[in-house]
Amino acid sequence: MGSADFILMINLLVAGLLAAAFVAIAVHDVGRVSARWLAFGYLLGMAYFAIEFSIPAFADARLPVVMAFAVFLGATIAFNGGVAHKYGVTPPWAPMLVFLAVASAAVYLVQDLPRYSLTRMLAYQLPYAAMQCTALGIVLSSRQRLERLDHLLMLVLAASALQFASKPFIAGALGGWGANPQSYVQTGYALVSQSLGTVFGLALALLALAILVRDVLAEAMSKSETDTLSRLLNRGGFERHAELALRDAVRRGVPVALVIADLDHFKRINDSYGHACGDRVIETFAGLLREAAAEHHVAGRIGGEEFAIILPGTNLTAARLFAEGARSAFGELPIEGLPAEHRCSASFGVAELAVAEDFSDLLRRADEALYAAKNAGRDCVRVSLGTARRQFPAAVSGRG
The missing domain is CATH 1.20.1070 (Rhopdopsin 7-helix transmembrane proteins)
Incomplete structure (x- = not known):
């Protein structure tokens, strides 16, 4: 051979x-x-x-x-x-x-x-x-x-x-x-x-x-990393991608904001109309987030009825406007299985990454803003003004 x-x-x-x-x-x-x-x-x-x-x-x-x-x-x-x-x-x-x-x-x-x-x-x-x-x-x-x-x-x-x-x-x-x-x-x-x-x-x-x-x-x-119901990132996937987005934004020197949303009275919907109807509420809100999000945004379902979205290149004012738009649009959407006159709502907390903060700090402040929105009567947006000031004035947006 x-x-x-x-x-x-x-x-x-x-x-x-x-x-x-x-x-x-x-x-x-x-x-x-x-x-x-x-x-x-x-x-x-x-x-x-x-x-x-x-x-x-x-x-x-x-x-x-x-x-x-x-x-x-x-x-x-x-x-x-x-x-x-x-x-x-x-x-x-x-x-x-x-x-x-x-x-x-x-x-x-x-x-x-x-x-x-x-x-x-x-x-x-x-x-x-x-x-x-x-x-x-x-x-x-x-x-x-x-x-x-x-x-x-x-x-x-x-x-x-x-x-x-x-x-x-x-x-x-x-x-x-x-x-x-x-x-x-x-x-x-x-x-x-x-x-x-x-x-x-x-x-x-x-x-x-x-x-x-x-x-x-x-x-x-x-x-x-994907939540099967909402087709958004689950909590683990969201945290991983959010940290990457934060690091990239800091490297490029651009602002980055976090919006957290919680569906109002979700347990009442499940108890009154059934879990299938509750699932459709989640699917509807998740679809709204997917449509509103840009390609470089990171959206996820981080809890049962809690959602979050990272907005690279977006400051606090623009992030609040994004949250307001999502809140207003969600309140107008009819949902299959609910009475025709029934409209769902969501509460929002918004924070912008401050100097020397990491993702956990940003998440904590956005979460505090979300609880301020819920305490203000729900169906509204509250913002965190930074690490030095923790006021959440009702005048910034929404009802309450």
Whole structure:
């Protein structure tokens, strides 16, 4: 067994292991279509390496060569499908499949050209480069927020496309790719080509795997931090994200405020109209918060009928206006299951982060303001004026 044969065998085994890894993710999360397509792509990769390994056994290698080309190009198309599903882009199946048919026919036809013809070599390698560029275009066209791993994937895709496009010239520099297909695996070019394929194939697979695992872990954390009824952050999730938002606001030198809300007479609603109706009150108020919150705000349900929202870039006056708007809007909303004339209300406490305060200090002051609002008759907003002054004047807003 020559060096190129050994690399082919390694590639076959590696493709199998990577396919198994993507299958494991697909089984763990049946809704992750991207993992299924990536697994299929690496299964096709196994088939390609098996065909390449068997070519020396054929007297006429024309059909096996074309088959190997088509299978490997199909593997890159399946990979692109997985990438498209991951990044929320519609996979361009029709153009890619037409390209597969046309490129395979071209490779079949150029078998009549001299073995060392540059046209013949380009016809074999450029379609692979085109599919890597397609994958790069898919990631670039995504509307998802791209992180470091995603940018690294794009960089490796561009480098992989470049190495495919350069292979005909590498073959020329190394003395060609064999006098016939059967002798390909004995050439120095075969060793270099298969080694490059191993490096880039493995890099792309590991990056795709890392990105999928990152997404799975992020979704698992998101589910663990989400309150199922309100679909807002639960207390633990809110505190974690709120502290991050506070640190970021302090770093950027912008104000940050906290609004806490408590639904008025919630126990009375449960006792009078049932817990299902109480759940709809919570869902309604949570929906109002979600609609009112900006993307950089952090909202959560931190208790049974208690809610909180962190407002980075917002001072005390603007936060009070936000609370007033939420209070007024909630009081106007009809809620299914309650009498038509019944309207719910909420009390609000507002505080702005002061110098040298941390999240627990801010939370405590907002909570004090909330209790002042409840003591003032509920359905109103009270603010904490800072660590030095703890007045909560009724004149700032609301009823009472």
